[in-house]
Amino acid sequence: MQVIPAIDVLDGRIVRLKQGDFARTTDYGDDSVSLATKYASQGAAMLHVVNLTGTKDGALQQDFVELVRRITYQTNLALQVGGGIRSIADIYALFEAGVNRVVLGTIIFSDPELVRRALLLFGPSRIIAALDSRDGEVCIKGWQECSGTKLDDAIARIQELGFSEVLITDIKRDGMERGANTNLYAQIRRKYPSLSITGSGGVRDIGDIRSLRDAGCSAVVVGKALLNGQVQLPQLIRASQSDLAIRIIPCLDVAGGRTVKGTKFQNLRDAGDPVELARRYCEEGADELVFLDISATREERDTMFDLAAKVAEAVNIPFTIGGGVRSVEDALKLLDAGADKVAVNSAAVLRPALLSEMAEQFGRANTVCAIDARRKGKKWVVLVKGGTEETRMDVIKWAQEAQKLGAGEILLTSFDRDGTKEGFDTELLSSVKECVTVPVIASGGAGSLQSFVEAVEKGKADAVLAASVFHYKTLQIRDVKKAFKSASYPVRL
DSSP states (O other): OEEEEEEEEETTEEEEEETTEEEEEEEOOSOHHHHHHHHHHTTOSEEEEEEHHHHHHTSOOHHHHHHHHHHHHHOOOEEEEESSOOSHHHHHHHHHTTOSEEEEOHHHHHOHHHHHHHHHHHOTTTEEEEEEEETTEEEETTTTEEEEEEHHHHHHHHHHHTOOEEEEEETTTTTTOSOOOHHHHHHHHHHOTTSEEEEESOOOSHHHHHHHHHHTOSEEEEOHHHHTTSSOHHHHHHHHSOOOOOEEEEEEEEETTEEEEEETTEEEEEEEOHHHHHHHHHHHTOSOEEEEETTHHHHTOOOOHHHHHHHHHHOSSOEEEESSOOSHHHHHHHHHHTOSEEEESHHHHHOTHHHHHHHHHHOGGGEEEEEEEEEETTEEEEEETTTTEEEEEEHHHHHHHHHHHTOSEEEEEETTTTTTOSOOOHHHHHHHHTTOOSOEEEESOOOSHHHHHHHHHTTOOSEEEESHHHHTTSSOHHHHHHHHHHTTOOOOO
């Protein structure tokens, strides 16, 4: 579901009305362009702009068109604009100013034939119906008059005209911050399943966003709650998306049967018995575990089949094992021993078809491509053999190829940040995440609680992996989860 911030403009000023009453306005200044820029920087993709002057007077003013033009020129936002639109010429003027979608309301009832022509000329993806409801009856002309049409009949009318999207505002909720009328939208969704619904009115927090999403809204317009600072736009955007929990994953690098940890894959020091650590992390609330045999590839020996069996007996959460896996047979032995997923790195770089063979044998969900990345100029290159050898492969291109071949997940480690506690390389993470659709696990650089949150907020990671901060109890897993929850991300507590 898309979250669309709103700017209502009355005589050049940003205002909010209470229940559509022009006598009950709150003024928020006159710098609409700066506010639009702020929303864009916070993650908005679209802006809903209402010409309240036009809505009240029944005309589109040139100074409003120029305001819209400035917003489109200075931001990368798509604009959805309504208010005072009474002719095809008005629609043309807004599109010429850079508007992406025009919202029609009053004219649906005053001149339906003009609306039908507009839909034929511009298409239903660019013309949206607006129905403003008070006690089940549609109001028009800036909510100043009742149309005499029931909401249900109005919806049937707009479908007959050819609309595919409708913005429905509950006037009694609008500007009151008392919660959205989710029952209304759920009823409309059940009765008109092919209609795309945007909800508006009364949104106050992330709970309303999730309720509207669950009610079947494809988008929601939010105004006053953002202007008052009651809630922040990034929180609402996160709440509108999937409720898949962010996974917290301790990583255990194993060498010589012991858990070790260093910096940039060097200067290793002992961190304890891997099975005991696994048991501890399971009790502390880890979502998954990753075990990496960091010397198997360099030493050209088999990976940790015995360890997989011991860990399977000790924990009841999923775990991944990687390091030294050279074939499907190696991977199958690890899965048979109790591992849930198998990660491959150097072997897949040497022979990419291995990823396809693994995915075919036991599925994408069990196939993880581990990528160790080092920054080189303006890009990142792939490292192999425990970070000791640099290839000429571009990390972004390799991640894309790995997904095509069959990797169901990418474990992405920044060599430059590994063990430094300086924070995850969010630029690396977001660059990869933009190019793949499979989950990406952030690795390398975990330090503060905020660094975990930024890996997801800025890096767009689906899971966060850390070693030393957990091994040496610098941070507790429960504290990391609380930090995510405070930032409005879903976690398993």
